[in-house]
Amino acid sequence: GQQVMQIPQYQHVQEGEDFTTYCNSSTTLSNIQWYKQRPGGHPVFLIQLVKSGEVKKQKRLTFQFGEAKKNSSLHITATQTTDVGTYFCAGRNSGGSNYKLTFGKGTLLTVNP
């Protein structure tokens, strides 16, 4: 079945440093979503990417979808303590169901003030 892998599993940075998490799918995706989960919280939707090579920005966050639609990345510029949490990518299989989102294992980001 479809697998979505994320690296790194953990990332600890000093406040102000940049952070990147990478997501790779074993199959071509129709779209990919990114979620953030604060410690003890629930996943909160950040963004969806649909087009091959798409790049979207939200303030200090930059999201990319690979040309082959099998990988994606989230980059945070100049991290802040409020960025702490686990960042998950979640993909839908191209040609597959519209309903099932397969989540990666997530990258836990901690930020040292």
Place this chain on the structure above:
Amino acid sequence: EPEVTQTPSHQVTQMGQEVILRCVPISNHLYFYWYRQILGQKVEFLVSFYNNEISEKSEIFDDQFSVERPDGSNFTLKIRSTKLEDSAMYFCASSSSVFRTGSGYEQYFGPGTRLTVT
């Protein structure tokens, strides 16, 4: 802002007992989901529900699980005979759409129910 609510926040049950987890999705949403997250692990899809029927389920969602929308607001997940390995956080989510483009495809998650099976 509308939100998904879930009750109870924490459920402790003995192995073999039945549990019902309850969710109230966002009122104008049409698509409903259950996920589970074992502590420290990834979020796993269990089932999606649309138009009063299951639209898709994962291999985790076996005969011990069932979902129901008993009225216009609630969406429930029942586990018939709980096992130790069912201990996890269960999240309900809803969306107004599932399509790739347009709007409404984002899923809104509830705060979760922590299920502990002893």
